[in-house]
Amino acid sequence: MCSANLQRTRPQLRILVDGILGTQTEHVAPPFRASGWSQFLSVLPAVLRKLHYHTDADALAVIVDADASAAHRLAHVPRDGANQGCRLCRLRLVADQVQNGLTKVPDRAPLKTAFGLAVPALEAWLRCGLDPRAIEATLLQRPDAGTQTLRIQLKQEVYGTNRPSPEVRMARATEEARRLVQILGEFERCFPDGSGSFARDIRSW
Amino acid sequence: MQSTPLDPELTLQSNGRNLAGVLDQLRDREPERFEKLNAEMGRWLPEFDRILFDTPVSGQRTLLLRTHEGHHKIQASELSQGTLISLAILTLAYIPDPPAIVCLEEPDRGIHPRLLRDVRDAMYRLSYPENFGEERAPVQVIATTHSPYLLDLFKDHPEEVVIANKLGQDVSFERLSDRADIDEILGDTQLGDAWYSGVLGGVPSHQ
Numbered sequence: 001m002c003s004a005n006l007q008r009t010r011p012q013l014r015i016l017v018d019g020i021l022g023t024q025t026e027h028v029a030p031p032f033r034a035s036g037w038s039q040f041l042s043v044l045p046a047v048l049r050k051l052h053y054h055t056d057a058d059a060l061a062v063i064v065d066a067d068a069s070a071a072h073r074l075a076h077v078p079r080d081g082a083n084q085g086c087r088l089c090r091l092r093l094v095a096d097q098v099q100n101g102l103t104k105v106p107d108r109a110p111l112k113t114a115f116g117l118a119v120p121a122l123e124a125w126l127r128c129g130l131d132p133r134a135i136e137a138t139l140l141q142r143p144d145a146g147t148q149t150l151r152i153q154l155k156q157e158v159y160g161t162n163r164p165s166p167e168v169r170m171a172r173a174t175e176e177a178r179r180l181v182q183i184l185g186e187f188e189r190c191f192p193d194g195s196g197s198f199a200r201d202i203r204s205w
Numbered sequence: 206m207q208s209t210p211l212d213p214e215l216t217l218q219s220n221g222r223n224l225a226g227v228l229d230q231l232r233d234r235e236p237e238r239f240e241k242l243n244a245e246m247g248r249w250l251p252e253f254d255r256i257l258f259d260t261p262v263s264g265q266r267t268l269l270l271r272t273h274e275g276h277h278k279i280q281a282s283e284l285s286q287g288t289l290i291s292l293a294i295l296t297l298a299y300i301p302d303p304p305a306i307v308c309l310e311e312p313d314r315g316i317h318p319r320l321l322r323d324v325r326d327a328m329y330r331l332s333y334p335e336n337f338g339e340e341r342a343p344v345q346v347i348a349t350t351h352s353p354y355l356l357d358l359f360k361d362h363p364e365e366v367v368i369a370n371k372l373g374q375d376v377s378f379e380r381l382s383d384r385a386d387i388d389e390i391l392g393d394t395q396l397g398d399a400w401y402s403g404v405l406g407g408v409p410s411h412q
Contacts, residue, residue: 033319035318037393067393068392151361163333168336
């Protein structure tokens with residue numbers, strides 16, 4: 001498995017993927033990184049091509065923060081080119097377009113993908129089960145939904161500060177990811193279009 | 206890089222002078238901090254695993270970095286500018302008594318863009334010591350940059366970003382958080398991209 005996301009949370013992402021799959025994956029861990037959403041979207045085609053042609057990775061798992069973008073809805077159909085404001089649909093559209101254009105490599109199965117959209121940021125997921133307000137629908141209805149104020153508040157709640165050290169960031173997120181895989185049902189119910197969608201992608205592998 | 210005289214009162218100079226001596230002092234006086242700095246240095250610059258010292262002449266110190274593979278010792282004078290700047294920033298962040306104000310001109314200079322999050326965190330270690338388990342007064346850090354990548358890392362803290370608008374010989378400064386329209390303008394756009402485009406100002410002009 002190859003994982004990538006916008007923050008340095010690869011161990012946590014792997015914990016979530018392994019927890020959803022119920023098995024331990026081998027982590028290819030190419031050191032891909034992007035600085036923010038727009039850059040990630042622009043490098044995704046190159047990442048997919050690199051994985052397809054130059055690695056034996058089975059799958060790519062990605063979680064991105066929604067920030068102020070439109071929420072994903074189960075009714076969205078990425079292939080029709082609509083929902084351009086939805087990051088999840090855009091990721092899926094790009095992945096579909098790129099993968100459809102790849103030349104078949106002998107003995108290589110198509111790369112599987114899983115995309116998750118954390119509303120408004122990964123920290124909201126990390127609060128699931130601890131804070132009754134950490135629910136996708138509730139977060140989207142807040143007056144400060146999509147604002148920097150809410151993202152900062154979530155960081156404060158998860159890390160105890162909105163400027164956490166790398167060690168604190170990593171330790172807390174790892175700890176919470178381990179907790180989340182123990183309550184996957186609740187986690188997917190609280191974030192049906194985010195973690196729920198991500199989990200469905202992974203289970204379809 | 207020149208050697209540093211051995212002097213118990215050495216401080217890091219604005220041009221990086223005395224770096225070897227300050228690190229040598231840190232190793233002797235605060236070995237735990239020195240080890241943490243060493244470990245962090247190894248993470249920033251994975252080709253190296255250790256800061257070493259040499260005594261080229263009596264009463265002088267120089268520093269070397271040991272390569273992870275082969276344990277080759279590289280003299281400071283042979284290291285890249287970015288490596289030396291990284292080491293200086295890390296040293297400032299880890300010494301127990303940094304100056305009250307630190308001014309960094311282009312701290313991204315010569316540094317791989319992927320290291321910039323670590324550079325930012327080193328600045329935060331100085332400014333928000335309690336978040337890093339430090340018990341000392343916060344340091345006022347003033348840094349200049351022309352790097353959109355470094356700017357991106359401050360999107361959640363527009364109060365920490367001041368745009369310099371140069372018009373001919375004049376310059377005016379605008380704190381990003383003072384702009385009422387900042388959320389509207391940015392939306393999904395990266396802060397660095399927005400600055401580069403000119404919509405936030407900060408593009409020198411002579412008119």
